[in-house]
Amino acid sequence: MGSPASGGLDGTATARLQKAWDSIDLIAGVEAAFVGERALGADFGIAREKISIRQVRQSFGAGGPPSPGVAAFAEDYVVFPAIE
Numbered sequence: 001m002g003s004p005a006s007g008g009l010d011g012t013a014t015a016r017l018q019k020a021w022d023s024i025d026l027i028a029g030v031e032a033a034f035v036g037e038r039a040l041g042a043d044f045g046i047a048r049e050k051i052s053i054r055q056v057r058q059s060f061g062a063g064g065p066p067s068p069g070v071a072a073f074a075e076d077y078v079v080f081p082a083i084e
Helices: 009-021 024-047 053-059 072-084
Strands: none
Touching: none
C-alpha cells in the first residue's frame, strides 16, 4: 500500500490509473458537451417564443403560478426573460 500522500496507491495502481486516464480524450468530451449545450439552448429559445412564462416555469420544475412577492417578480421579469 502506498503512502498517505499518494492516496494509498502503490506504483502499480498508480500506473494503471495513469493508463486509464491516458485513454480518455477530455478535450473531445468537453467539445461535445458544449455543442450539445448550445443545441439545447437554441431549441429552448425557439420553444420559448411559443410558450407562456408559466410553461417555462414548469419546465424548470418551479411548479404553478408563483406566490406574490419579490422572488416571483424576479423570476418573471429578470430570470426567465434573461433566458430568452
